[in-house]
Amino acid sequence: MATENKNLSVYNKNTIPNAKALRFGIVVSEWNAEITEGLFDGAKEALIDCGALEENITRWNVPGSFELTFGSKKLATTHNVDAIIAIGSVIQGETKHFDFVCSATAQGIKDLNVQLDIPVIFCVLTDNNMQQARERSGGKHGNKGTEAAIAAIKMATLGA
Ligand SMILES: Nc1c(NC[C@H](O)[C@H](O)[C@H](O)CO)[nH]c(=O)[nH]c1=O
Numbered sequence: 312m313a314t315e316n317k318n319l320s321v322y323n324k325n326t327i328p329n330a331k332a333l334r335f336g337i338v339v340s341e342w343n344a345e346i347t348e349g350l351f352d353g354a355k356e357a358l359i360d361c362g363a364l365e366e367n368i369t370r371w372n373v374p375g376s377f378e379l380t381f382g383s384k385k386l387a388t389t390h391n392v393d394a395i396i397a398i399g400s401v402i403q404g405e406t407k408h409f410d411f412v413c414s415a416t417a418q419g420i421k422d423l424n425v426q427l428d429i430p431v432i433f434c435v436l437t438d439n440n441m442q443q444a445r446e447r448s449g450g451k452h453g454n455k456g457t458e459a460a461i462a463a464i465k466m467a468t469l470g471a
């Protein structure tokens with residue numbers, strides 16, 4: 312199912328564990344800040360709506376999506392968190408750089424999920440244009456930050 316046919320912000324709290332005892336790290340890329348701030352707001356709002364305490368949410372900023380891997384690894388190895396949400400917005404430009412940034416970021420975050428003992432949630436939009444990014448960070452398709460927060464809670468409590 313494509314995002315076109317799904318609202319990223321819809322969730323059923325009855326199916327989600329309470330997050331009161333959980334600690335979260337959120338690493339936010341500064342590229343396309345209009346988009347990444349919207350994703351961050353959606354993620355933070357959903358975490359708190361599901362019981363997380365604001366003081367248990369640690370935010371770090373990194374320059375771009377490519378740096379999300381290092382930032383997430385450093386946060387995970389220096390702070391006691393139960394899950395990390397890596398937030399970025401990559402938008403196609405004139406060159407192939409988009410392809411390399413998207414691939415490296417996805418592979419890097421995937422690798423962290425193999426190497427670390429906590430989940431790192433891939434909250435990186437990879438859009439053809441700004442309109443698509445706006446539609447997925449609080450627009451008509453909802454907010455991928457919300458979706459990522461729910462995934463973080465579910466993965467942090469997996470098997471509990
Ligand atoms: N064009 C975008 C970038 N590019 C920057 C890279 O992510 C990286 O910071 C740079 O190559 C230095 O290592 N980053 C985004 O997050 N979004 C873009 O659209």
Ligand SMILES: CC(=O)[C@@H](O)COP(=O)(O)O
Nearest residue numbers: 402403404405406408409
């Ligand atoms: C994803 C990018 O790095 C891209 O926005 C950079 O733009 P360009 O390909 O025009 O240099």
